[in-house]
Amino acid sequence: MIRLTIINPNTSAAMTEKIGHAARSVAAPDTEIRALCPGPLDGPAAIESHSDEIRAAAAVQALIQDDLARGGSDGYIIACFGDPGLDAARELVDVPVIGVAEAAMHVAMLAGRTFGIVTTLSRTLGRARDIAHRYGADGALVAAYGSGLGVLELEDTRPEAYERILGWCRTVVEEDEADVVVLGCAGMADLCHRLSASLGVPVVDGVAAAVGLASGMARMGVGTSKRDEYAHPPLAPRVRAAETTV
Amino acid sequence: MIRLTIINPNTSAAMTEKIGHAARSVAAPDTEIRALCPGPLDGPAAIESHSDEIRAAAAVQALIQDDLARGGSDGYIIACFGDPGLDAARELVDVPVIGVAEAAMHVAMLAGRTFGIVTTLSRTLGRARDIAHRYGADGALVAAYGSGLGVLELEDTRPEAYERILGWCRTVVEEDEADVVVLGCAGMADLCHRLSASLGVPVVDGVAAAVGLASGMARMGVGTSKRDEYAHPPLAPRVRAAETTV
């Protein structure tokens, strides 16, 4: 049995539940999913700025340390499109740690030659491009748009929100000629299949992508290299955090 | 049940069997593996040159067409480190098609910041670097070496062959300071765990990596984008090929 822990670094229990559901729907029979988020005072309500990312990264650190104290998991997934705290998380464990932006970009590169990102606020696009470079995806990334919808507005189920996202996806496919669309927020996980059906191209949700990558690596026995950069940090960090399991 | 077809584009039944074994050892319970190779006259004995790659690519095309005629699979894996015929194979199907070099490089990038390749003959390194660029891995690839062992010499089980490969892996880790080693030949799949234990860093075999990626994508319902480049080719190619299933 492969046990994956998915950390939603924001404090929304509803979003964490949605993320857990998306993960379970693509998990193999041998894969067990646990989805966590920080307690209401231990993380940002949403992650829409570099300032939010700092709090998110701290929450990821704390939740992984707590999980390690309880015995640890076979892999970790950071379920926020900026992949906050990913490098630091890798220092803490020797199993795979996968960010959902990282996972989505790698899978998008396998599904077509080019992809585009549709995310929440345009102010997060700088971070998206930074990590696209870091993951080797900047050559394949042909467009990135903010929909103008905030992270928490994604819980709005009215057609207007869906239509707005669909509209940006169409731009990505028709004007930027991307083969694949990447959804730039873990809170969009539930829109994936509907968008793909409308657009006629693969639409990649990072949560589902990360489940495949992390469980695949776990089955291979390939985790995080502890050679130098990702060796356990010399100064033991220790931050406690409340947590909400969904 | 996810059915993956792995195509070894060379004609070695022994290597095909080894590849099938490596794949099955990392497959999830819901994943069924079939490993094929071209008949003795329908492909190259080994793939060690650009000239061999042309015959290999033709064999991959033919074997996928045959598989489609029998109902097709949920994903295809091309089990030669040069990923011969990968783009063309994607034109034929709408499910995932993954090359083992592609898979190994993506997984290596998830397991550390940098990786190095140890392959067979140095003359294949140009192709390896070309595809590393294509896959966005050229920033992470810090070294690539030919061991001087030909593809078929890998079936040699004497300690000398293993030691030679281990020596190059050590160079990759100790001198080039790579976090991860990628084995540059599908015929090295069986050496992976032993090398990793000796080296203390993750060693990635592309066959196992591809099984994780292809099955993960199949579970997500993400296949090959048929938008333009990978749409079915306008002129129906048709080449028959004998095949050896292992």
Added chain:
Amino acid sequence: MIRLTIINPNTSAAMTEKIGHAARSVAAPDTEIRALCPGPLDGPAAIESHSDEIRAAAAVQALIQDDLARGGSDGYIIACFGDPGLDAARELVDVPVIGVAEAAMHVAMLAGRTFGIVTTLSRTLGRARDIAHRYGADGALVAAYGSGLGVLELEDTRPEAYERILGWCRTVVEEDEADVVVLGCAGMADLCHRLSASLGVPVVDGVAAAVGLASGMARMGVGTSKRDEYAHPPLAPRVRAAETTV
């Protein structure tokens, strides 16, 4: 006397004749041109997909081997814009082997700072961008368009086909501000001067460009380096092919 063999990898005798004519019109007095194509069953009718490229590459291999059996040439030109089989062809000989896309891009970089490509079907643009990177031309390449005209439609001499290509060339020059236009199909060789006169910028046909490069290298005594990657392949490939000389 410098003897160049130009291989059109598709089976169109009419296009092969056009290519031979274009080549002879720019050959120096000391340069003799022979233009070949595979027999009707030995290659693709047109090359408009990655699948077609595999058959094209095999045809190039076979025709060069036949030419070598007859004594060989002082240089080879592969007259299809995807340069199919170029690396493999270099393994077979020690004289220059030049692809027409390669030649066109190098000459375009000498004629201006930037260039754009107008080709046949947009599905071939991925390959065009891949090889532009390989040839160091990706920095100079500012636009690439498919005209929507198939390779064989280029034999259509009605004004509509010409106007459509001219229209895309204008976009390249006026909107993308390219200094030079590259024609992305050997079958466009005859349009070059007329387009250049209409546009007021250099328009480069790869066949003519390749004749200059291959004959220049032959006069210098510079051929293909046989150091490692392009040394003769260890496993002698041997495929026979009928051929049509024009």
Added chain:
Amino acid sequence: MIRLTIINPNTSAAMTEKIGHAARSVAAPDTEIRALCPGPLDGPAAIESHSDEIRAAAAVQALIQDDLARGGSDGYIIACFGDPGLDAARELVDVPVIGVAEAAMHVAMLAGRTFGIVTTLSRTLGRARDIAHRYGADGALVAAYGSGLGVLELEDTRPEAYERILGWCRTVVEEDEADVVVLGCAGMADLCHRLSASLGVPVVDGVAAAVGLASGMARMGVGTSKRDEYAHPPLAPRVRAAETTV
């Protein structure tokens, strides 16, 4: 009068004092320097891992917010070579915010064609290369070495520590043929002139470099663009922190 606030994100008062001294020694007559660090429980003792960076970034956020509550400064400098929290700090203010790695790399590019970095632990080199790319310095960066000396060991004034750093600097100049050496830790600020005299090439300390850049920008009236990415974050972050002014 230009008032610059320099934030040492680790909790070492001694290092903060050294940093303040280095800054004042290069400040113009119209420039006033204040050097801060977090209180002993509000930041990491040293910053030698990605995990430390998260705490450092949070400390930078808190100290800038406190400074803003007291009226703010004309520019901020983050005095740790990983530039922790730089993007987030830019969201909080409209004056210049400069990281010392960023400053050192920009000045190094003005002082020669190439530079090398000598830093503390090799595990921080991944971060150094990431930010070198972000700052456009990856083309000029020809070598980066960890000296093996921890951040706090730099306060060791015995000749051995100096000699070790000098040795790596010599490697950078003599073997990697760098024109300039960048010191990869704010705690090395005091070694700069002595190393430069020994080596005969410019040696750049980021603290001094940042004072020049931040005060120059302040005099020009050029601060941080508040257009989109660096606009004030939508969710007001609020973390209090004790602080130690030196």
Added chain:
Amino acid sequence: MIRLTIINPNTSAAMTEKIGHAARSVAAPDTEIRALCPGPLDGPAAIESHSDEIRAAAAVQALIQDDLARGGSDGYIIACFGDPGLDAARELVDVPVIGVAEAAMHVAMLAGRTFGIVTTLSRTLGRARDIAHRYGADGALVAAYGSGLGVLELEDTRPEAYERILGWCRTVVEEDEADVVVLGCAGMADLCHRLSASLGVPVVDGVAAAVGLASGMARMGVGTSKRDEYAHPPLAPRVRAAETTV
């Protein structure tokens, strides 16, 4: 006291005066500015082509040699956006030599993630992109436009000229989504604050930027590395030039 010599490589005394004024308005109290240009026959009237750049570079060489003969300065600034003769000037001295394009691009990268250039004639954009690459700014440079105004037309104080430049700046900010605008001509120095007020983003004039960089480097004791490329040239160049001090 830091003495900076600013060389306007064109022969316009009026523009030289404007440049000197712009420089003095941002100089620290300890910094003295001298602005020079070549005599009417010793340089180009304006620098709008590669041909003009050759004459400009020769003028810069001659004026620095004259200044050295009079005792030299603590830093040199080349006040033409193509930075003509910058590498050669660095060979002559061991103090900082800064080009205004170089300075503007470095400061723009510190003020936002992306910037765009608005310059004089579009024919100079090739040079602007070349040097952006050289300075590591090509990743941050998202747009570059020629306004169509010649260098000397910038002295035109009618509203039309200002409005035209403002219009291109708006395009840079609103369509290309640049965080910062760089003015691509030393003769635009006086427009900087007015444009910034209209646009709401930082607008960077290279002259002011260079004063900050050169004086900051002078205070740090960091000049031009004389290691190899910028060592004094083996063949002593010697060209005399009349000069106009403003």
Added chain:
Amino acid sequence: MIRLTIINPNTSAAMTEKIGHAARSVAAPDTEIRALCPGPLDGPAAIESHSDEIRAAAAVQALIQDDLARGGSDGYIIACFGDPGLDAARELVDVPVIGVAEAAMHVAMLAGRTFGIVTTLSRTLGRARDIAHRYGADGALVAAYGSGLGVLELEDTRPEAYERILGWCRTVVEEDEADVVVLGCAGMADLCHRLSASLGVPVVDGVAAAVGLASGMARMGVGTSKRDEYAHPPLAPRVRAAETTV
């Protein structure tokens, strides 16, 4: 008849004669070569620094203007490895203008996957790398060395000079594993065949390479695009120069 004018921008009549000889030895029967250099006071004695390049570029401008006054040529070659004044020369004419570094790099990319440069003084390597980037050759360029021999020392015919250059060429091939060697000085043109015979790989002299490229372009009717950047300069440059024809 194609008339090519080759400009050696230094004042050495002996080197100009050697260059003319090298060019004629590879010219097609329809190609006529004229080799020029500036008069003794009108250019640098050798070109070994950025300062020398300025004088060289001015000499190239003057000699092309003189040639134009006499009716012009069908193509121009700038025979100094830094390609001084290349962009400016392109402004003056509509025929091809080729630099010998440019030519050598393009031909080297056609003769193998990778190349290395062996040049005169290491101080010129910065310029060599700059132009390699400009020509799209930086991916193929795997090594560049200065031999320590000055330009004029190349006229030394004693074995020591040859052996020293051969030694660096061996390093390029054996340690850096380059497929091809490029000679980084027009004054090395006569060593090419002997070095190639010793090394067993193609050795490219830029003068010969440029003759092939320029004459090939002239036969195709492809010259310099006059669209914008290379249109005739708005301010007519006019510098007279004495000249020495060889």
